[in-house]
Amino acid sequence: MRTIRILLLAAGTALAGYGGWLLWPQLPYAAGWLIAGPVLHDALAAPLVGLAGLALGRVLPDRVWRRWVAAGLAITATLLLIAVPLVWRPHPAPPNPGLQDRDYTTGLAIWLTALWTGVLAGAVVSRWRERRAAARIDR
Amino acid sequence: MKASLPRPEAFHSPAHTPTVSARLGLWLGVAFGLCFLTGLASHYAQHPPAWFSWPTRPVSLYRITQGVHVLSGIAAIPLLLAKLWSVYPRLFIRPPRRPPALVATHTAERLSILILLCAAFFELVSGLFNVAQSYPWRFFFIETHYAVAWVAVGALAVHIAVKLPVTRSAFAERPDPDRRAFLRTAWAASTVAVLATAGVTVPWLRRVSALAWRSNGGPQGIPVNRTAAAAGIRVPNDWRLEISWPGATHALSLADLAALPQRTATLPIACVEGWSATAAWTGVAVKDLLAAVGAPTDRPVRVASLEKAGLYATSTLPAAHVADPLTLLALGVNGEILSPDHGYPCRIIAPSRPGVLQTKWVTRLELLR
Numbered sequence: 353m354r355t356i357r358i359l360l361l362a363a364g365t366a367l368a369g370y371g372g373w374l375l376w377p378q379l380p381y382a383a384g385w386l387i388a389g390p391v392l393h394d395a396l397a398a399p400l401v402g403l404a405g406l407a408l409g410r411v412l413p414d415r416v417w418r419r420w421v422a423a424g425l426a427i428t429a430t431l432l433l434i435a436v437p438l439v440w441r442p443h444p445a446p447p448n449p450g451l452q453d454r455d456y457t458t459g460l461a462i463w464l465t466a467l468w469t470g471v472l473a474g475a476v477v478s479r480w481r482e483r484r485a486a487a488r489i490d491r
Numbered sequence: 492m493k494a495s496l497p498r499p500e501a502f503h504s505p506a507h508t509p510t511v512s513a514r515l516g517l518w519l520g521v522a523f524g525l526c527f528l529t530g531l532a533s534h535y536a537q538h539p540p541a542w543f544s545w546p547t548r549p550v551s552l553y554r555i556t557q558g559v560h561v562l563s564g565i566a567a568i569p570l571l572l573a574k575l576w577s578v579y580p581r582l583f584i585r586p587p588r589r590p591p592a593l594v595a596t597h598t599a600e601r602l603s604i605l606i607l608l609c610a611a612f613f614e615l616v617s618g619l620f621n622v623a624q625s626y627p628w629r630f631f632f633i634e635t636h637y638a639v640a641w642v643a644v645g646a647l648a649v650h651i652a653v654k655l656p657v658t659r660s661a662f663a664e665r666p667d668p669d670r671r672a673f674l675r676t677a678w679a680a681s682t683v684a685v686l687a688t689a690g691v692t693v694p695w696l697r698r699v700s701a702l703a704w705r706s707n708g709g710p711q712g713i714p715v716n717r718t719a720a721a722a723g724i725r726v727p728n729d730w731r732l733e734i735s736w737p738g739a740t741h742a743l744s745l746a747d748l749a750a751l752p753q754r755t756a757t758l759p760i761a762c763v764e765g766w767s768a769t770a771a772w773t774g775v776a777v778k779d780l781l782a783a784v785g786a787p788t789d790r791p792v793r794v795a796s797l798e799k800a801g802l803y804a805t806s807t808l809p810a811a812h813v814a815d816p817l818t819l820l821a822l823g824v825n826g827e828i829l830s831p832d833h834g835y836p837c838r839i840i841a842p843s844r845p846g847v848l849q850t851k852w853v854t855r856l857e858l859l860r
Contacts, residue, residue, distance in 0.1 A: 367641050
């Protein structure tokens with residue numbers, strides 16, 4: 353394993369170095385975008401997730417409900433993130449037939465409705481199953 | 492009150508454990524690996540080095556590799572966020588003060604992770620904005636996305652080298668129900684993200700994928716990336732297709748082209764942005780066309796468009812594509828004459844090529860070497 357690790361370390365450093373060399377001419381324009389990801393995540397996104405988790409624990413003390421709602425929130429956030437460039441286009445290319453000619457807001461609303469219906473149904477069903485299993489053990 | 496940063500022990504979510512991190516890391520590694528390999532393939536298909544040749548079969552090869560590229564990137568978005576949440580407490584580990592060797596390795600590891608994260612976020616965000624053709628930045632997308640891909644894959648290899656022992660013991664342990672629930676959520680978010688977008692390239696998902704950046708819209712049922720108006724195309728009345736090779740030049744009118752034997756080929760047009768659509772293209776096989784004017788058919792051909800500016804005003808058909816009977820100089824699509832936005836009077840459509848190289852508004856074919 354030691355050999356594999358040393359090889360990976362050497363190859364990784366070389367590849368990243370090659371990338372850095374390729375990146376050099378664009379670095380002044382890209383630097384802000386490169387550092388923005390980790391900074392926004394560590395200082396904003398992750399603390400928000402933590403706070404949301406704490407709040408969820410207070411509002412939904414039931415473990416089964418908490419799991420389902422947490423999953424619903426995570427999937428909702430994913431869909432919203434992916435939709436950002438579709439609904440926000442600061443410097444778009446010239447108009448292209450077939451590109452972004454859909455109503456993304458409505459589509460997203462339909463997906464979220466379906467998602468939360470599923471979350472609700474899933475939570476109710478697994479709560480019921482858990483209760484039934486508990487009752488069987490009691491008997 | 493004195494505000495202070497939390498300590499790693501302050502985090503209690505079941506996600507914060509190596510058994511979860513290692514599994515998410517593996518999935519993420521697969522997604523990034525697919526992204527890197529398919530991205531490299533696309534880069535080489537567009538800028539082939541001397542030792543490389545992109546195959547002409549299967550005809551959908553580029554459609555598949557580029558579809559995988561874009562969808563594995565989409566799948567990686569929730570996986571990356573879940574993985575980072577799982578290791579978030581480690582951000583608050585207090586750095587050691589001594590001995591110097593420990594300080595140095597700690598700093599080096601932190602730095603390598605920072606580089607990995609910068610690169611990973613950058614690739615996913617810039618790729619996502621690029622497929623929507625939204626450019627809120629000043630760097631040149633193609634060059635920068637390509638360069639940072641090498642940084643990402645290199646930093647990932649370093650990260651794997653550092654974490655290998657932890658990962659191995661993490662896989663030996665089976666996660667408890669709460670941790671499995673977290674992993675299932677990450678998996679579900681990734682699947683949903685793919686389903687919501689895969690319609691750009693998977694026809695039967697077109698109606699389901701609400702966040703697909705492409706529809707079936709566009710003239711003649713095929714989307715258009717660059718319109719004739721955007722490219723500033725005006726087809727002159729005396730338009731001729733010029734075919735040249737050392738020692739000879741030939742000019743054909745549109746009527747001459749239409750008089751040659753016509754072929755119809757059902758081929759996908761697949762864009763670097765991951766969308767693709769299949770159409771029935773009709774025209775003269777490039778091979779037949781060259782033979783008809785007495786030109787050699789075994790050489791690469793430089794295709795020039797009426798478009799003056801633009802990165803893709805010319806393309807080079809490799810010899811393998813020139814020799815392929817399915818490579819057409821198309822005059823029509825889906826039973827109609829090509830619309831101006833699809834390249835009237837004629838365009839190149841070849842099997843298994845990036846859409847940007849399927850040159851429209853063709854005016855000259857120049858045989859190389």
